[in-house]
Amino acid sequence: MLIIAHRGASGLAPENTLAAMEKALELGASAIELDVHRVEDQLVVIHDRWLQRHTDGHGLVHHSTLAALANLDAGQGQRVPTLWQVLECIDGRCDLNIELKGRNTNQPLIELLSQAQLQLGYQPQQFLISSFNHPKLMRLKQLQPDLKIGALTASCPLDYARFAEELGAYSVHIDVNFAEPEFIADAKRRGLKVFVYTVDEPEDMLELQRQGVDGVFSNLPDQARATLGSH
């Protein structure tokens, strides 16, 4: 079962920062999930639309500038990194799930992934792109048919697995509160991987493993490794 460090090892370092990425790698996460918004012509790694929960700044992320962001404290002296900085930091050492948030992210993403393959040696299959914004995923898939995409949902609409299959998704990413055995079985029958977020309780991890899910997003990848590694 894949252990995907959620926002990096965000239970142990400020979320979505380079420190959280380094920590996740050190703890042996199979993959790292992170959230991106567009600022100017680049993607930056931050979860919220607003700056105030994560940083000492204020206002909407997409109204900010790269220069202004570079001066903010994202916790413990960490900065809000660009996606390129994260790609350089990880340097191909694990797989990445990039969750697209905010507006106009497809074009900079496509350019960046191609640059990461050419300059940093990433393999295309190391990238899994997810979003709650399904029309955006659909457009991305049309632009880059070979890209792995993950259909992300905060609930679990009827026939969601069929929808994801029709979207050409590689995986479905579902909330732990909606991880019903029937849904998991249906998704797997359709050849989809099932990844569940956010799972920090060992009992949940073991139950999901019994149900055959393919991976969990956890803020505590070390605890997930300790729980799942021995079962």
Ligand code: G3P
């Ligand atoms: O990708 C799984 C999970 O991160 C989705 O929810 O709000 O934590 O980005 P959120």
Ligand code: CA
């Ligand atoms: Ca996320």
